[in-house]
Structures are given as structure tokens and as C-alpha cells.
Amino acid sequence: MFKPYELFVGLRYLRAKRRNHFVSFISMTSVAGIAVGVMALITVMSVMNGFEKELRDRILGMVSHASITSYGGRVEEWEGVRDRIIVDERVLGAAPFIEREGMLAREGQLSGGMVRGILPEEEPQVSEVGEQMIQGELGNLVAGEYRVILGSALARSLRVNVGDSVFLIVPEGNVTVAGFRPRMRRFQVVGLFEVGMYEYDRSHAFIHLDDARTLYRFGDAVGGIRLKLDDMFRAPAVSRDIAAGLGAGYFVSDWTRQHANFFAALQIEKTVMFIILFLIVAVAAFNIISTLVMVVNDKRADIAVLRTIGTTPSSVMGIFIVQGTVIGLVGTVVGVGLGVALASNVEQIVPWLEDLFQTEFLPADVYYISDLPSELNWADVGRISGLAFVLSVLSTLYPAWRASRTQPAEALRYE
Structure with a gap:
């Protein structure tokens, strides 16, 4: 089966050998970090969307869309x-x-x-x-x-x-x-x-x-x-x-004016939660950088041999971009799958956990809503997965560039 040269070598480097088990472990940690970050983002954003929709529906069930009064x-x-x-x-x-x-x-x-x-x-x-x-x-x-x-x-x-x-x-x-x-x-x-x-x-x-x-x-x-x-x-x-x-003589008010501060605060909270949880993905991206840097150091002799047989610096860079991209792609796909599954079933999971631990997570006399609603928004899923994948790809550029700068004579001097 035909495979492009950079893709073949990049995938080959992802396989564990006896001397680089630690590097493979760091790679798996990076995949897990991205997956957890994407899963958490999708789940939390779905719950926040569910809260906003549920609150809006319940509030509008009492206050109406608009009202006319006089001064x-x-x-x-x-x-x-x-x-x-x-x-x-x-x-x-x-x-x-x-x-x-x-x-x-x-x-x-x-x-x-x-x-x-x-x-x-x-x-x-x-x-x-x-x-x-x-x-x-x-x-x-x-x-x-x-x-x-x-x-x-x-x-x-x-x-x-x-x-x-x-x-x-x-x-x-x-x-x-x-x-x-x-x-x-x-x-x-x-x-x-x-x-x-x-x-x-x-x-x-x-x-x-x-x-x-x-x-x-x-x-x-x-x-x-x-x-x-x-x-x-x-x-x-x-x-x-x-x-x-x-x-x-008449004053017309609508629901957005009556509860403007409430929904504005909710939107700010969603934005802040997105930024905070996206830091998990950023940490996983830093793991990709450290993983590829260690791989580059481990493969210096291999890179030198590839250079001596005619591999160009851009091809060497492509090999390590492929390796980091695969890590980011796998982590993103796994995170999306877990996040969609969790967000789709959170309304059943939370009552089960409450029964298991004999507690109530959201007391009705404290919180506006006593259950945990969820609304999966595919636009949010696309935005989260896209940002995670792009960040993963960007994380490969520096280690790949560093690998392309390897000098064959210097790398093989002591081999």
C-alpha cells in the first residue's frame, strides 16, 4: 500500500521501541490530555447552554415576552x-x-x-x-x-x-x-x-x-x-x-430588558469557563512540544542518516509535523466522542450519582434550577475540536523546525 514518505516515517516513529517507552508514554499522556480537555469543554458548554435555555424558558413562562404598562x-x-x-x-x-x-x-x-x-x-x-x-x-x-x-x-x-x-x-x-x-x-x-x-x-x-x-x-x-x-x-x-x-403615556418592556444583567452575566460566565477549560488543551499541547523535542533528540542519528541519503529539511520537518498532528488528531477525536456521549447523557448520569452518594448536587432552595440540563450545540463542538486540532498542529512547528536544522556531520560524529 502506497504511503507518502513523510507520513510513513512519522507514523513509524510513533511506535514504541524498547529504548523509547518513556517517549511513547509522554505521547499517550498528550493524547489523554487533549481528549480530557476537549471532553470537558464540550460537556461544560453543553451544560451551560442547557442552563441558559432552561432558565430562559422558565423565566419566560412567568414574565412573558413583552409587557405594556403606563407611567x-x-x-x-x-x-x-x-x-x-x-x-x-x-x-x-x-x-x-x-x-x-x-x-x-x-x-x-x-x-x-x-x-x-x-x-x-x-x-x-x-x-x-x-x-x-x-x-x-x-x-x-x-x-x-x-x-x-x-x-x-x-x-x-x-x-x-x-x-x-x-x-x-x-x-x-x-x-x-x-x-x-x-x-x-x-x-x-x-x-x-x-x-x-x-x-x-x-x-x-x-x-x-x-x-x-x-x-x-x-x-x-x-x-x-x-x-x-x-x-x-x-x-x-x-x-x-x-x-x-x-x-x-405607555411604556413597553421586553424580557431582554427585564433580565438583561442576568443573561449578560451568564454569557460572561460561559466565556470565562471556555477560556479556563481550554487551558487544559493548551497544557496538552505543551506536552506535544516536549514529546517531539525528546523524539528529535532521540532520533538525531536517524535524522542525520536521512539527510545524508537526500532527505530535504522540509521533509524532515514534515515527518515530525505528521507525528504531532496524529497525536492531536487522535486526542481530539477521542475527546469529541467522549464529550458528545457525556453531554448527551448528563441528565441521566447526575441523578444516578446523586443516588449513589446519597446527596443533592443542586439544592432547589439555593440554585435557580435543581437539575442539570444539557443542550449539545454542534457549532460549539466544531469550534472546540477545531481549536484543539489547530493548537496541536501549531505545537509541532518548533520541534519540527529544530529537527530540520540538524547537521548530519555533527550528529554522526560520535556514532
Whole structure:
């Protein structure tokens, strides 16, 4: 079988002999280092992508893609405003809401949170809360019946379940002779939801929009209108167009503005993690340099013989570039295989490890998400493997150049 000259000799030098077992061991260490670095990068970037997607989906399930409010905090004649917006084909749904702070109490248990008044029949147009109900349904909220749906963690903190009653206390009230008296109302718990994000499961409660109007004295107004768009990544542009169409007096906010700092911090964290973990690949590349330098010293006599029979310096350089390139290629391929396999199964591996060690890696009351999601992005895989391979090839240049500078007479003087 025909093989190019440089490729044949370079592959021959990769085979272990009795006198260069140590060099072969260093070569295997370089392969393992690159493989581990590439595997770690692919796995970590996949987990970070999974975290970003999961957080975005869960946050948007509660806050909507965009929302319309007024500078006075109340939107009058909201039906007309909604009718003007819904004609835009980029807007898939619109629903009114009132969101205010409140204090929930039951038998000595107190917990603050956000109380959101909604229309149960229209809320599914803009959020996924109805799909996250673990007990009851949004339709259980009836105007005038003073019913409430709680987050699962909030219900546990209050020690209540469906059918129990809680008191909702609002930070508004009347000034009497005895002092300030906040308004309160007893609500019956008719449902529990769990979106899987502790921040929302622990602090949100839903009541009917009409009950919220009565409790917070909104009259016929609402606090705002929440929107669902056909493309959430175009939310800033759509929000600007809607704001221009509505004119003065209205404020349109989108999810990128509400959580800009959070997602910016997440992106910075991804970049820093990539740089730190890529240093593993860089260390493995330095191992390639040391490996080839030792091979060059070990093969000085062989190089001299090759030069005397007519091998050019560029061919000698090519021999050692082939050797280092093969090390980098094998390490990259093995790392990609292991990384893809690990990233694709991390959601099953982590629960198994938690059961094995009887521990919880991500407590729900500490972290936003209590499981470990993963989303394999093939663009990331290509970028990581490409950078690792290029770095491996670059690492061969100096030792190969040094080998090409070997002088035959000097190398064979003492042979």
C-alpha cells in the first residue's frame, strides 16, 4: 500500500521501541490530555447552554415576552389597547394583569410574595402556568369567589394545601383612629403550580383579575398587558414598534430588558469557563512540544542518516509535523466522542450519582434550577475540536523546525 514518505516515517516513529517507552508514554499522556480537555469543554458548554435555555424558558413562562404598562401604573380601557396591538401579526397573544406585592398568612406562618391578578381564560395565551399546575387548574379562579393559586414552595412554607384558606394582606389600607390598618382578605387555595424555578415557586400567587381590582382598588383599569410574540429574540424590535404605535403615556418592556444583567452575566460566565477549560488543551499541547523535542533528540542519528541519503529539511520537518498532528488528531477525536456521549447523557448520569452518594448536587432552595440540563450545540463542538486540532498542529512547528536544522556531520560524529 502506497504511503507518502513523510507520513510513513512519522507514523513509524510513533511506535514504541524498547529504548523509547518513556517517549511513547509522554505521547499517550498528550493524547489523554487533549481528549480530557476537549471532553470537558464540550460537556461544560453543553451544560451551560442547557442552563441558559432552561432558565430562559422558565423565566419566560412567568414574565412573558413583552409587557405594556403606563407611567401612572394603570392602563385604562385596556380592551382598546389590546385590540390595537393584536392586529400586529408578530403578536400571538395578549392578556391583562395586575401585579402587586402582598403578604400571605395562615396560623402564624407569614410569607411575602408577588400577587398577580389574571383572567384565567386568557392567561394561557401569554404564559405556561396553566401547563405547570400540579393540583387544580386556572379555571378554578372565579371572580368574586376570592380564590388563589400558589406556587408549590410557597404553599409548603405556609403549610397549606388545596382546600385550605389563607389571608392576603396588601400594603395599602385605611388610616383610622388606632393608626394605619392594612386591607386583608381571606382566600381559598384552589390550585398549586410548579414551574421548576424556586424563585417563582416560592414567591408567586395568582388570583382572579376582578378580585385583584377590588383588593388593590384599580376600578376598571388593569396594571398592564402581557404579550406573547412569534419570535422572542425579536422582542426588543417589536417592543419599539408597539411603543411607537401606542404613543406617549405607555411604556413597553421586553424580557431582554427585564433580565438583561442576568443573561449578560451568564454569557460572561460561559466565556470565562471556555477560556479556563481550554487551558487544559493548551497544557496538552505543551506536552506535544516536549514529546517531539525528546523524539528529535532521540532520533538525531536517524535524522542525520536521512539527510545524508537526500532527505530535504522540509521533509524532515514534515515527518515530525505528521507525528504531532496524529497525536492531536487522535486526542481530539477521542475527546469529541467522549464529550458528545457525556453531554448527551448528563441528565441521566447526575441523578444516578446523586443516588449513589446519597446527596443533592443542586439544592432547589439555593440554585435557580435543581437539575442539570444539557443542550449539545454542534457549532460549539466544531469550534472546540477545531481549536484543539489547530493548537496541536501549531505545537509541532518548533520541534519540527529544530529537527530540520540538524547537521548530519555533527550528529554522526560520535556514532
